[in-house]
Amino acid sequence: MSDAGPKLPDRAKRILGRLVDASARERILISFASLALALVVGAILLLASGAFATCGSPFLVFGGIEFCYNPIEVYRVMLNGAIGSPYSIGLTLRETTLLILAGVAVAVTFQAGIFNIGTQGQFVVGGLAGAALVQYTADILPANAVGGILLFVLGLAAAGVAGALYGALPGVLLAYYDANEVITTIMLNFIATAVAFTTVRSFLREGAAVQTALVPDYAVPPSIVFPEASSFSVLIFIPTLLIAFGAHYMLKNSPLGYNIRLSGEQPAAAKYSGVDAKRVIVRTFTLSGLIGGLTGGVFVFMVLGYWQPSVPQVGFDGITVSVLAANNPLGVIPAAALFGVIKSGAIALDLQLGVPRQLAGVLRGIIILFVAMPEFMRMIGRKFGLGETSATPAQERVTEENDD
Amino acid sequence: MSHSVELTDIRKTFPGVVANDDVSLSVGDGDIHVILGENGAGKSTLMNVLYGLYQPDSGTIRINGEEKRFDSPQDAIDEGIGMIHQHFKLVGPMTVTENIVLGSEPTDSFGIGVDMKTARREVREISERYGFDIDPDAVVEDVSVGVRQRVEILKALYRGADILILDEPTAVLTPDEIESLFEVFEELIDQGKTIIFITHKLDEAMTVADDITVLREGRNVTTLPVEEATNNHLAELMVGDEVLLELNREPHPKGDVLLTVDDLQVANDDTTLVEGVDLTVREGETLGIAGVDGNGQSELSDAIAGLLDADGGSVTFDGEDVTDWDRKRLNDAGLAYIPPDRQEQGLVMNFDHGENVILGEQHTFPIGRRMRDDELAEKIIEEYDVRTSGTGAPAKSLSGGNQQKLLVGRELERDPKLVIASNPTRGLDVGSIEFIHEQLLSVRRDDRAVLLISSKLDELQQLSDRIAVMYEGEIIDTVDPETVTERELGLLMAGQELTDVSPNSDRGEGTSQTAGIDGESE
Numbered sequence: 001m002s003d004a005g006p007k008l009p010d011r012a013k014r015i016l017g018r019l020v021d022a023s024a025r026e027r028i029l030i031s032f033a034s035l036a037l038a039l040v041v042g043a044i045l046l047l048a049s050g051a052f053a054t055c056g057s058p059f060l061v062f063g064g065i066e067f068c069y070n071p072i073e074v075y076r077v078m079l080n081g082a083i084g085s086p087y088s089i090g091l092t093l094r095e096t097t098l099l100i101l102a103g104v105a106v107a108v109t110f111q112a113g114i115f116n117i118g119t120q121g122q123f124v125v126g127g128l129a130g131a132a133l134v135q136y137t138a139d140i141l142p143a144n145a146v147g148g149i150l151l152f153v154l155g156l157a158a159a160g161v162a163g164a165l166y167g168a169l170p171g172v173l174l175a176y177y178d179a180n181e182v183i184t185t186i187m188l189n190f191i192a193t194a195v196a197f198t199t200v201r202s203f204l205r206e207g208a209a210v211q212t213a214l215v216p217d218y219a220v221p222p223s224i225v226f227p228e229a230s231s232f233s234v235l236i237f238i239p240t241l242l243i244a245f246g247a248h249y250m251l252k253n254s255p256l257g258y259n260i261r262l263s264g265e266q267p268a269a270a271k272y273s274g275v276d277a278k279r280v281i282v283r284t285f286t287l288s289g290l291i292g293g294l295t296g297g298v299f300v301f302m303v304l305g306y307w308q309p310s311v312p313q314v315g316f317d318g319i320t321v322s323v324l325a326a327n328n329p330l331g332v333i334p335a336a337a338l339f340g341v342i343k344s345g346a347i348a349l350d351l352q353l354g355v356p357r358q359l360a361g362v363l364r365g366i367i368i369l370f371v372a373m374p375e376f377m378r379m380i381g382r383k384f385g386l387g388e389t390s391a392t393p394a395q396e397r398v399t400e401e402n403d404d
Numbered sequence: 405m406s407h408s409v410e411l412t413d414i415r416k417t418f419p420g421v422v423a424n425d426d427v428s429l430s431v432g433d434g435d436i437h438v439i440l441g442e443n444g445a446g447k448s449t450l451m452n453v454l455y456g457l458y459q460p461d462s463g464t465i466r467i468n469g470e471e472k473r474f475d476s477p478q479d480a481i482d483e484g485i486g487m488i489h490q491h492f493k494l495v496g497p498m499t500v501t502e503n504i505v506l507g508s509e510p511t512d513s514f515g516i517g518v519d520m521k522t523a524r525r526e527v528r529e530i531s532e533r534y535g536f537d538i539d540p541d542a543v544v545e546d547v548s549v550g551v552r553q554r555v556e557i558l559k560a561l562y563r564g565a566d567i568l569i570l571d572e573p574t575a576v577l578t579p580d581e582i583e584s585l586f587e588v589f590e591e592l593i594d595q596g597k598t599i600i601f602i603t604h605k606l607d608e609a610m611t612v613a614d615d616i617t618v619l620r621e622g623r624n625v626t627t628l629p630v631e632e633a634t635n636n637h638l639a640e641l642m643v644g645d646e647v648l649l650e651l652n653r654e655p656h657p658k659g660d661v662l663l664t665v666d667d668l669q670v671a672n673d674d675t676t677l678v679e680g681v682d683l684t685v686r687e688g689e690t691l692g693i694a695g696v697d698g699n700g701q702s703e704l705s706d707a708i709a710g711l712l713d714a715d716g717g718s719v720t721f722d723g724e725d726v727t728d729w730d731r732k733r734l735n736d737a738g739l740a741y742i743p744p745d746r747q748e749q750g751l752v753m754n755f756d757h758g759e760n761v762i763l764g765e766q767h768t769f770p771i772g773r774r775m776r777d778d779e780l781a782e783k784i785i786e787e788y789d790v791r792t793s794g795t796g797a798p799a800k801s802l803s804g805g806n807q808q809k810l811l812v813g814r815e816l817e818r819d820p821k822l823v824i825a826s827n828p829t830r831g832l833d834v835g836s837i838e839f840i841h842e843q844l845l846s847v848r849r850d851d852r853a854v855l856l857i858s859s860k861l862d863e864l865q866q867l868s869d870r871i872a873v874m875y876e877g878e879i880i881d882t883v884d885p886e887t888v889t890e891r892e893l894g895l896l897m898a899g900q901e902l903t904d905v906s907p908n909s910d911r912g913e914g915t916s917q918t919a920g921i922d923g924e925s926e
Contacts, residue, residue, distance in 0.1 A: 010457070010476050010477070011476070252774065252775060253771070253772055253773060253774055253775060254769075254771045254772070254775070255766050255767050255769050255771070255775070257775065258759075258762075258766045258769075258775040259766065261755075262752060262755075262763075262766075265752050265753070265754050265755065266748060266749075266752050266753065268745070268748040268749045269748065269749050269750070269751070269752050269763065271711065271749075272711065272731070272741070272743050272749040272764070273731070273763045273764040273766065274710070274730060274731030274732035274735060274764060274767070275766075
């Protein structure tokens with residue numbers, strides 16, 4: 001390790017090292033500055049693409065060029081679409097709920113220095129398990145509130161357990177067979193999607209469409225406070241917040257949490273203090289998978305109402321959310337809210353302003369990229385051992401372990 | 405007299421720390437200029453500024469009278485400055501020649517490939533010119549640490565360095581190797597080079613220097629010619645007050661046997677790292693283990709402490725067979741371990757004091773309890789004189805000496821029966837060294853035991869009741885620190901049995917060269 005770090009120009013190393021050593025306050029400031037910069041770049045992009053588009057009433061004609069999209073109007077509509085009415089707030093919070101869960105699932109493993117890309121797969125498997133349980137047990141249970149609660153609880157439990165088992169798999173592979181977690185989790189994501197598709201098509205399909213049976217109305221958590229159409233339930237949102245707080249509490253108040261942080265910070269110190277790194281890896285992955293699976297369950301019960309093989313990339317968004325939150329479960333809450341706002345704002349753009357969906361997607365991507373990139377670079381810097389406070393990556397720790 | 409390097413009012417700050425506080429210094433052409441100071445005095449920072457690794461906040465650098473600005477080490481290399489770092493930057497499986505020309509290879513007539521013939525010739529020429537006895541075709545990982553260091557020096561010379569900066573070059577060398585490094589210095593000076601030599605060892609400074617600059621807390625305390633310096637004076641300048649260099653290890657009665665190691669074996673793949681080691685440590689006793697780094701000491705201590713599985717033999721601690729116990733169980737049984745690397749193993753740099761003091765005891769905490777102990781941290785800060793801004797400060801904010809005090813305090817506050825201390829004072833300033841020595845003596849006074857692994861001979865002689873010398877995984881002799889000389893210890897560390905030694909014997913030199921090869925890669 002005497003010659004640590006990749007072959008990078010010294011200047012790049014210095015900048016990465018500086019990022020690694022940035023204080024919490026500096027990092028929050030950087031995030032806001034990035035957001036502002038993203039809005040400026042997005043505005044330039046809107047002006048430029050508006051000049052090429054053809055429209056009936058350009059908001060500005062300048063030097064013979066017609067500008068179709070007014071950036072300020074675009075941002076206003078986005079904000080309005082995200083938080084302008086109880087309905088849109090409901091939609092935003094629904095999205096936020098999923099992102100909080102997925103973000104926490106990722107954050108737990110990232111805290112341990114494990115680059116877990118597998119939350120998407122656990123989300124898929126969890127959702128499938130929850131929907132399958134509903135399909136098979138709905139007829140047995142009474143069709144009333146009690147049966148609904150029972151169905152809901154059992155469904156989420158199935159989703160959590162399935163996610164946990166599916167998450168434990170790459171954990172075992174990393175801990176005992178030295179298989180790089182980035183590669184195994186990405187592969188397991190593909191496997192999850194393929195298995196889900198085959199299972200639904202061959203076993204769970206009831207009609208023509210490749211999808212599971214509908215969750216009965218009495219098992220869907222009620223939309224109190226917010227309009228029913230937003231299908232957002234505070235009854236799920238609050239426990240979700242509790243999971244984020246619980247994850248934070250677990251990290252600070254349990255030996256497992258201490259060991260997770262310890263393994264992420266300094267694997268050698270973990271070993272020195274008698275921590276069984278392999279066990280910590282498997283437990284961390286299992287815990288992360290549990291939350292990832294729950295995300296799938298919540299998606300089935302609250303958002304979609306059934307399960308189908310093509311689902312949104314909530315698990316991947318969770319990675320970005322976690323990175324933006326510096327892998328702090330409490331930080332995941334505002335980070336997920338920001339993402340929720342951007343996501344439902346982008347939908348409103350398409351509907352209200354006639355800004356093409358692709359452009360709205362680009363705008364969304366720019367904001368996310370800008371805001372997440374500083375923290376992401378910071379993690380890369382740490383992985384390469386730059387800065388004064390770097391840890392060794394998980395991979396190396398296990399390799400050392402397996403050598404003896 | 406002309407000055408080849410002149411630094412004027414160099415100031416370099418890091419968040420919260422002034423590493424160099426308007427340091428000025430001039431190095432005479434063809435001189436050996438020693439920069440002396442405790443760890444954290446700003447020596448390395450100053451040299452990294454000169455080498456272009458850091459940009460100073462203010463101040464100027466002049467090389468041969470001309471003002472320069474170095475944005476990167478390449479700029480410094482272009483001006484004839486070469487730096488040899490403490491940790492070598494060599495590629496193990498490549499030959500000496502390949503390492504030396506790496507990055508500035510002579511190209512063949514097509515301008516594409518490497519002209520290895522020319523490279524080898526040039527390396528041989530340059531090596532002969534400076535009287536280095538080096539085989540250009542030797543593979544770097546097969547040669548000793550001393551030879552590797554010369555390869556580093558040749559690398560700098562090959563790139564046309566006239567001013568050589570050596571950052572604590574002696575830390576990894578045996579006494580013999582240090583001596584021959586100093587001979588190399590003479591040769592370089594004869595050839596018109598200028599040397600800047602960073603160290604915190606007084607004797608070395610006195611031996612080779614023309615001028616000595618003492619840095620303390622980022623400031624240049626003084627620069628003086630070696631004729632005006634004495635050991636005591638320099639030590640005073642380094643720490644700011646009078647230092648006691650003699651320690652009082654009063655005799656102490658020995659109690660029952662506490663630790664017995666019997667025929668212990670530790671192997672890694674096909675190499676045996678610890679081979680049939682037998683040891684006993686009694687209550688009230690300090691057993692020292694001497695040896696050049698990489699001769700199995702760290703594996704021995706890790707195996708006894710429960711971090712490595714033994715491949716044979718047994719360990720008995722406090723009357724129980726603990727051969728298969730893990731670190732947790734041994735910690736609970738009263739076996740404390742001060743590990744060799746405080747920044748990687750012993751402390752978690754981003755954890756604060758409250759979190760760090762429970763490291764090793766975390767498994768005893770029930771779920772729901774805050775994973776920290778601020779009361780204990782307060783107590784350690786108080787009793788072990790840890791200079792810190794508070795229990796909430798991360799360990800990385802402490803100086804090396806204070807980090808080690810926090811670590812030693814944590815291990816000793818657990819009231820252990822046996823303390824394994826592996827190089828507990830490496831790289832520390834004089835004040836911290838004394839403090840930690842005093843703590844280790846008090847362990848012994850309390851009828852507890854210390855197993856001290858160290859590469860510092862004076863430390864071993866001052867603290868130990870017996871010294872066992874390890875060489876290539878075996879204990880080749882156990883000696884009495886009162887009667888053994890540093891020269892005898894040096895010979896044992898190089899693998900020669902004392903009975904073999906005739907005054908002019910060079911036998912065993914070859915084997916000693918291979919001794920510490922992997923020392924730096926741990």
